[in-house]
Amino acid sequence: MINEQYKAMLNGKSQIRVLSEYAAKRGQEIGYENVFDYSLGNPSVSAPKAFTDEMIRLLREEDPMTLHGYSPSLGITSVREAVAASLSERFGLPYTAEDIFMTSGAAGAIAHAVRAVSKPGDEILTFAPYFPEYNPYITGAGAVLKVVPADTKYFQIDFEQFTAMLNEHVAAVLINTPNNPSGIVYSTETVKRLADILREKSEEYGHDIYMISDEPYREIVFEGVDAPCISKLYDNTLMCYSFSKSLSLPGERIGYVAVNPNCRDAAVIVNMCGQISRGTGHNCPPSMIQLAVSKVLDKTSDLSVYETNMNLIYKKLVELGFTVVKPGGTFYIFPKALEEDAAAFCNKALLYDLILVPSDTFGCPGFFRMAYCIDTEKVVRSLAALETFVKAEYR
Amino acid sequence: MINEQYKAMLNGKSQIRVLSEYAAKRGQEIGYENVFDYSLGNPSVSAPKAFTDEMIRLLREEDPMTLHGYSPSLGITSVREAVAASLSERFGLPYTAEDIFMTSGAAGAIAHAVRAVSKPGDEILTFAPYFPEYNPYITGAGAVLKVVPADTKYFQIDFEQFTAMLNEHVAAVLINTPNNPSGIVYSTETVKRLADILREKSEEYGHDIYMISDEPYREIVFEGVDAPCISKLYDNTLMCYSFSKSLSLPGERIGYVAVNPNCRDAAVIVNMCGQISRGTGHNCPPSMIQLAVSKVLDKTSDLSVYETNMNLIYKKLVELGFTVVKPGGTFYIFPKALEEDAAAFCNKALLYDLILVPSDTFGCPGFFRMAYCIDTEKVVRSLAALETFVKAEYR
Numbered sequence: 028m029i030n031e032q033y034k035a036m037l038n039g040k041s042q043i044r045v046l047s048e049y050a051a052k053r054g055q056e057i058g059y060e061n062v063f064d065y066s067l068g069n070p071s072v073s074a075p076k077a078f079t080d081e082m083i084r085l086l087r088e089e090d091p092m093t094l095h096g097y098s099p100s101l102g103i104t105s106v107r108e109a110v111a112a113s114l115s116e117r118f119g120l121p122y123t124a125e126d127i128f129m130t131s132g133a134a135g136a137i138a139h140a141v142r143a144v145s146k147p148g149d150e151i152l153t154f155a156p157y158f159p160e161y162n163p164y165i166t167g168a169g170a171v172l173k174v175v176p177a178d179t180k181y182f183q184i185d186f187e188q189f190t191a192m193l194n195e196h197v198a199a200v201l202i203n204t205p206n207n208p209s210g211i212v213y214s215t216e217t218v219k220r221l222a223d224i225l226r227e228k229s230e231e232y233g234h235d236i237y238m239i240s241d242e243p244y245r246e247i248v249f250e251g252v253d254a255p256c257i258s259k260l261y262d263n264t265l266m267c268y269s270f271s272k273s274l275s276l277p278g279e280r281i282g283y284v285a286v287n288p289n290c291r292d293a294a295v296i297v298n299m300c301g302q303i304s305r306g307t308g309h310n311c312p313p314s315m316i317q318l319a320v321s322k323v324l325d326k327t328s329d330l331s332v333y334e335t336n337m338n339l340i341y342k343k344l345v346e347l348g349f350t351v352v353k354p355g356g357t358f359y360i361f362p363k364a365l366e367e368d369a370a371a372f373c374n375k376a377l378l379y380d381l382i383l384v385p386s387d388t389f390g391c392p393g394f395f396r397m398a399y400c401i402d403t404e405k406v407v408r409s410l411a412a413l414e415t416f417v418k419a420e421y422r
Numbered sequence: 423m424i425n426e427q428y429k430a431m432l433n434g435k436s437q438i439r440v441l442s443e444y445a446a447k448r449g450q451e452i453g454y455e456n457v458f459d460y461s462l463g464n465p466s467v468s469a470p471k472a473f474t475d476e477m478i479r480l481l482r483e484e485d486p487m488t489l490h491g492y493s494p495s496l497g498i499t500s501v502r503e504a505v506a507a508s509l510s511e512r513f514g515l516p517y518t519a520e521d522i523f524m525t526s527g528a529a530g531a532i533a534h535a536v537r538a539v540s541k542p543g544d545e546i547l548t549f550a551p552y553f554p555e556y557n558p559y560i561t562g563a564g565a566v567l568k569v570v571p572a573d574t575k576y577f578q579i580d581f582e583q584f585t586a587m588l589n590e591h592v593a594a595v596l597i598n599t600p601n602n603p604s605g606i607v608y609s610t611e612t613v614k615r616l617a618d619i620l621r622e623k624s625e626e627y628g629h630d631i632y633m634i635s636d637e638p639y640r641e642i643v644f645e646g647v648d649a650p651c652i653s654k655l656y657d658n659t660l661m662c663y664s665f666s667k668s669l670s671l672p673g674e675r676i677g678y679v680a681v682n683p684n685c686r687d688a689a690v691i692v693n694m695c696g697q698i699s700r701g702t703g704h705n706c707p708p709s710m711i712q713l714a715v716s717k718v719l720d721k722t723s724d725l726s727v728y729e730t731n732m733n734l735i736y737k738k739l740v741e742l743g744f745t746v747v748k749p750g751g752t753f754y755i756f757p758k759a760l761e762e763d764a765a766a767f768c769n770k771a772l773l774y775d776l777i778l779v780p781s782d783t784f785g786c787p788g789f790f791r792m793a794y795c796i797d798t799e800k801v802v803r804s805l806a807a808l809e810t811f812v813k814a815e816y817r
Binding site: 028029032033092130135138160198235279292295298299309314315316 | 630708
């Protein structure tokens with residue numbers, strides 16, 4: 028008999044995907060250049076040439092049997108060494124290869140991290156607004172996701188609600204900064220306060236509470252923004268990284284878990300990740316992509332377009348009277364909708380070919396997300412449409 | 423607290439890996455060319471040039487954003503179409519893209535297939551000798567693996583023991599033909615009889631029993647061997663394929679589940695696989711590898727060396743008095759050890775720098791596996807060592 032639990036999931040179609048499909052269909056009618064599609068978080072700038080060059084070099088010069096051979100279950104040793112060296116130099120923590128587990132993107136990283144530091148039934152706390160795929164990652168591990176309501180004023184952390192939800196069943200706190208969907212970066216003050224509370228409560232409950240830090244947007248931080256390294260402020264941190272955004276390689280499924288070398292049980296956690304893979308059929312990320320990425324660890328795509336787009340959109344939103352917190356990074360912005368029902372607001376926007384994502388799915392009703400990973404020229408044209416929409420519907 | 427279940431798995435080190443590590447270490451002492459390493463099932467022939475050429479073409483000519491962009495969760499549509507067309511032409515079944523789910527190798531394929539057609543607590547039956555990683559794949563899905571003892575005479579199926587183990591909790595039967603570790607291919611007669619029993623019992627129990635067919639060695643079948651297409655003989659078949667062996671790409675993690683178009687619920691099973699991925703963080707195999715493989719679906723590496731090696735080894739084993747069933751495919755052979763304790767036998771072989779894997783881990787004590795995916799020149803030298811070993815220890 029087919030599994031009814033997975034079958035039931037088929038009814039819960041992702042709203043982001045539905046909107047993205049609508050945008051593609053509308054594009055066929057009026058030309059996709061006329062659809063202001065802010066639905067999907069797909070990078071809009073190319074992978075760096077250095078990555079492409081390294082891939083071609085590997086294919087031409089390396090022995091195919093070595094190049095395409097099985098990766099050890101924790102990742103290729105030279106790749107783990109390179110990642111550790113790059114992190115150590117950058118963040119001043121003594122990472123070694125033994126702290127690094129190579130994964131298929133941040134999704135794979137989080138799925139492993141959650142399984143490593145929780146047992147079925149344990150609670151994982153996250154903060155609204157949050158990436159909705161956290162639900163299947165955590166449910167799939169047998170743990171329970173609990174969502175701390177948003178600090179809708181600054182999109183930092185509402186500590187009062189957070190401390191009220193802490194209890195001895197909390198195995199880990201899952202944070203995402205720079206944040207999808209808010210675009211906000213947690214300040215040093217926020218992270219320090221969070222770390223203090225976790226240390227205090229770990230002592231009180233008699234077990235470590237881990238920090239799972241989802242960091243795919245780490246390289247997209249805007250000028251002058253305070254963006255602390257989470258691992259430096261809390262020892263029991265599992266950094267979950269993806270190259271999807273920094274190198275514009277979302278489809279190539281490459282990332283890692285870097286366990287803070289000062290974390291209790293660091294080495295055993297990494298080795299456990301290798302065991303966890305066996306049960307999910309996940310195994311390693313592709314050997315060739317591991318090798319190529321290890322040569323461009325300190326490079327990024329040209330990410331400057333995202334800040335250019337953010338400034339244009341933020342300025343226009345303020346001008347049109349929106350309540351909006353200025354993003355510190357990512358390629359998202361998260362303004363308050365102009366009516367209580369964000370879905371109704373976004374539906375009306377469709378009439379102006381503006382594809383905006385209502386915030387309910389992010390656990391924070393009344394807002395909408397714009398993923399501004401699109402050409403600046405299109406952003407400019409979209410703002411005229413936004414102005415027409417707002418003036419026609421809300422004046 | 424770290425998860426004790428996964429921590430406990432750290433003690434159960436794979437014997438194959440231990441032997442392979444020993445071989446590497448011994449190679450540093452005496453030169454790896456002098457270590458007759460039959461431990462690991464790693465292809466020993468290069469990926470076809472057409473694959474490398476297509477990879478380089480993609481990297482040079484395609485738009486990087488499209489090339490490296492997210493794959494839809496079931497796989498890239500053009501790739502699924504190409505796989506379906508290739509299977510339809512070859513096997514005469516009406517596959518369409520809707521029947522294909524792209525995976526990270528056969529491991530990913532089996533992990534999804536098991537989750538799709540079983541619920542926690544259900545039984546999955548497999549046949550000894552079997553690939554030991556079936557244990558974590560099936561335990562990870564919450565199902566229970568039950569192993570039907572081997573037909574040690576022919577390594578087909580012991581139907582008496584099989585029917586005795588069938589019961590209403592059996593959700594699926596997992597078969598692997600051509601087989602790792604025996605090298606045997608199930609005959610048309612075997613598969614037909616198995617299919618008849620499953621149809622009869624599905625009716626009796628009032629629910630479908632699925633066939634999960636693990637087929638990474640499908641393209642390595644020796645001359646004159648009867649190697650039926652499983653899906654043609656049983657409608658409710660989920661074919662789990664990997665390109666690891668046929669294209670010598672084990673590290674690139676690419677394969678698929680092809681659900682028989684005549685399977686009840688074919689379309690819903692494929693869609694469910696997309697949902698299952700969300701919980702494991704597995705997502706899709708890398709976009710670029712999907713695209714490249716789709717252009718070389720009907721090509722293989724030069725696989726002829728495996729048959730050459732098999733014939734040399736089989737002849738010598740028979741000459742030395744081993745009891746051994748002649749393999750029909752793969753790059754494995756599975757002779758009876760010359761003493762009851764296969765581990766003791768393999769330990770003695772180490773003194774002659776012969777790295778053989780004792781069969782206990784495959785659920786079939788008293789035998790040993792040789793993975794003859796090594797150079798023919800080395801096979802020839804190893805047979806002299808084998809002769810010396812046998813004559814010294816067992817005459």
